[in-house]
Amino acid sequence: xxxxxxxxxxxxxxxxxxxxxxxxxxxxxxxxxxxxxxxxxxxxxxxxxxxxxxxxxxxxxxxxxxxxxxxxxxxxxxxxxxxxxxxxxxxxxxxxxxxxxxxxxxxxxxxxxxxxxxxxxxxxxxxxxxxxxxxxxxxxxxxxxxxxxxxxxxxxxxxxxxxxxxxxxxxxxxxxxxxxxxxxxxxxxxxxxxxxxxxxxxxxxxxxxxxxxxxxxxxxxxxxxxxxxxxxxxxxxxxxxxxxxxxxxxxxxxxxxxxx
Amino acid sequence: xxxxxxxxxxxxxxxxxxxxxxxxxxxxxxxxxxxxxxxxxxxxxxxxxxxxxxxxxxxxxxxxxxxxxxxxxxxxxxxxxxxxxxxxxxxxxxxxxxxxxxxxxxxxxxxxxxxxxxxxxxxxxxxxxxxxxxxxxxxxxxxxxxxxxxxxxxxxxxxxxxxxxxxxxxxxxxxxxxxxxxxxxxxxxxxxxxxxxxxxxxxxxxxxxxxxxxxxxxxxxxxxxxxxxxxxxxxxxxxxxxxxxxxxxx
Numbered sequence: 001x002x003x004x005x006x007x008x009x010x011x012x013x014x015x016x017x018x019x020x021x022x023x024x025x026x027x028x029x030x031x032x033x034x035x036x037x038x039x040x041x042x043x044x045x046x047x048x049x050x051x052x053x054x055x056x057x058x059x060x061x062x063x064x065x066x067x068x069x070x071x072x073x074x075x076x077x078x079x080x081x082x083x084x085x086x087x088x089x090x091x092x093x094x095x096x097x098x099x100x101x102x103x104x105x106x107x108x109x110x111x112x113x114x115x116x117x118x119x120x121x122x123x124x125x126x127x128x129x130x131x132x133x134x135x136x137x138x139x140x141x142x143x144x145x146x147x148x149x150x151x152x153x154x155x156x157x158x159x160x161x162x163x164x165x166x167x168x169x170x171x172x173x174x175x176x177x178x179x180x181x182x183x184x185x186x187x188x189x190x191x192x193x194x195x196x197x198x199x200x201x202x203x204x205x206x207x208x209x210x211x212x213x214x215x216x217x218x219x220x221x222x223x224x225x226x227x228x229x230x231x232x233x234x235x236x237x238x239x240x241x242x243x244x245x246x247x248x249x250x251x252x253x254x255x256x257x258x259x260x
Numbered sequence: 261x262x263x264x265x266x267x268x269x270x271x272x273x274x275x276x277x278x279x280x281x282x283x284x285x286x287x288x289x290x291x292x293x294x295x296x297x298x299x300x301x302x303x304x305x306x307x308x309x310x311x312x313x314x315x316x317x318x319x320x321x322x323x324x325x326x327x328x329x330x331x332x333x334x335x336x337x338x339x340x341x342x343x344x345x346x347x348x349x350x351x352x353x354x355x356x357x358x359x360x361x362x363x364x365x366x367x368x369x370x371x372x373x374x375x376x377x378x379x380x381x382x383x384x385x386x387x388x389x390x391x392x393x394x395x396x397x398x399x400x401x402x403x404x405x406x407x408x409x410x411x412x413x414x415x416x417x418x419x420x421x422x423x424x425x426x427x428x429x430x431x432x433x434x435x436x437x438x439x440x441x442x443x444x445x446x447x448x449x450x451x452x453x454x455x456x457x458x459x460x461x462x463x464x465x466x467x468x469x470x471x472x473x474x475x476x477x478x479x480x481x482x483x484x485x486x487x488x489x490x491x492x493x494x495x496x497x498x499x500x501x502x503x504x505x506x507x508x509x510x
Contacts, residue, residue: 045383048387049386049387050383050386050387074389074391075389077386077387077388077389078388078389080387081387082383082384082387084380084383084384085380086379086380088379088380088381088383088384089381090381101388102388104287104289104290105286105287105290105388105389105390106286106287106388106389150384154388160387
C-alpha cells in the first residue's frame with residue numbers, strides 16, 4: 001500500500017500540486033488521471049523520489065520515504081518497478097541486457113538463474129524470441145513490454161506506469177492495459193498508473209484519482225465515474241458527444257442489467 | 261548579483277555531484293565493465309586523432325624553430341631538438357591533447373549523458389536504486405584520468421617524432437643534430453609536469469562535460485547547447501589551469 005499525505009510542490013511561482021492526499025491499495029490498479037499539466041507526472045516523480053516535495057509525505061507500507069536516509073531510500077527503490085512513457089530503455093543494450101540490468105546490479109543469483117528470470121519475464125510480456133534485438137529494432141508497443149519486463153524482473157512490490165498507452169494504437173493499448181492488470185493481480189503489487197487514455201480508465205480503473213490544476217478533484221472507481229457529478233471530471237472524461245452518448249448507453253445497459 | 265548567484269549555484273551543484281560519486285558500488289563487476297567501456301571510448305577512440313595531430317604539431321614546431329634559428333651563428337642547430345622537446349612536453353602535448361579531447365570526448369560525454377537524462381534512462385537507473393553519479397559519472401572521470409595521461413604520453417612521443425621526420429626531410433639541419441638536441445639538458449621534472457597537467461586537464465574535461473550532460477533539462481536543443489557549453493567551458497578551464505600550474509610549478 002502507498003499513502004501520500006498533503007503533497008505540495010511549486011516550481012518558482014507556479015504551484016503544481018496543492019495538498020494532495022490519497023491511499024493506493026495493493027493488488028489493484030490505481031489510476032491518476034487529469035489533463036496535461038495537471039500535475040500527474042510530478043506526483044509520480046514525487047512518489048518515486050525523483051522530485052522532492054515542498055511539503056507532505058509518501059508512505060510505502062508505513063515507511064516514510066522522505067524520512068529515510070539516502071541509502072535506505074535506495075534500498076526501498078529496489079522494491080519499485082517503473083514503466084516510463086518512452087520506455088527509457090538503454091539503446092546500447094539488447095532487450096535481454098536491458099531486462100537483466102537490475103539483476104546484474106543487485107542480485108546474487110547465478111548467470112543461469114538470471115537468464116531464467118529474464119526469459120520468464122520476457123515470456124510473461126509475450127516477447128520470447130526478442131532477446132537479442134536492440135531497442136532501435138523493435139516497435140513502440142514492444143518497447144513498452146520490455147519496459148514492463150524490466151520493471152518486474154526484481155519482483156517489485158510497487159509498480160509505477162507513466163502513461164503506458166501514449167503513442168500506441170488502440171489495440172496495442174488494450175494489450176498493455178491487460179498485461180498491467182494481470183501482473184498486478186498475479187504478483188499482488190500496488191500499481192499506480194498515470195494516464196489520460198479513456199479506454200484505460202474504463203477498463204482497468206479500479207481506483208481513480210482525478211487531478212485538476214494540482215488539486216485532487218475527485219476520487220472513485222470506474223463504475224462510480226459514470227455517475228460522477230464533478231463538472232471538471234465530466235468535461236475531461238466525457239469530452240465529446242460520442243463519449244457522452246457512450247456513457248448514457250452504458251448507464252442504461254447497467255440499469256437494465258440491475259433490473260433483470 | 262544574479263550572475264554571482266548562478267555561478268555559486270553551479271559550483272554547489274558541481275561539488276554535490278562530485279561528492280555523491282563516492283559511494284560503494286552496488287556491484288563492482290558492473291562498474292568495472294562500464295569503466296572499461298569508457299576507457300575504450302575515450303582512449304582507443306581518440307588515440308589516432310591525438311597521434312595524427314601531434315605528429316603534425318611536432319613537425320610544424322621543428323620547421324618554425326628551424327626557420328627562427330636559420331642563419332643565427334651563435335645558436336647550435338641541435339637546439340631545435342631541445343626547443344621542440346621542451347615545447348611539446350611542457351605545453352603542446354598536454355594542452356593540445358586536452359583541447360582536442362575537450363572537443364571530441366567532452367562533447368560526446370555531455371551529449372550521451374544529456375540524451376540519457378532527456379529519455380529518462382537516468383531516472384530509470386535512479387528508480388532501480390543505482391547511484392547514477394557513481395555509475396555514470398565516476399566511471400567516466402576515472403576512465404579519463406587513466407586514459408588521457410596515456411594519450412598525452414603518446415602525443416609527446418609522436419610530436420617529438422614529428423619533429424624528427426621534419427628535420428629528416430629538411431636539407432638545412434641534420435636528424436643527428438635533432439637527436440642530440442632532444443637528449444640535451446633533460447630534466448625528468450619536465451615529464452612529471454606534463455603528467456601533472458594531463459591529470460588536471462583530464463579531470464577538468466571529464467567532470468565539466470559530465471556535469472553539463474547530467475543536468476540537462478529539455479530536449480534535443482538543450483542537449484546540443486550542453487554539448488557546446490561542455491567544450492567551451494572545458495577549453496577555458498584547461499587554459500586557466502595551464503597558466504596556474506605553470507605559474508605555481510615553474
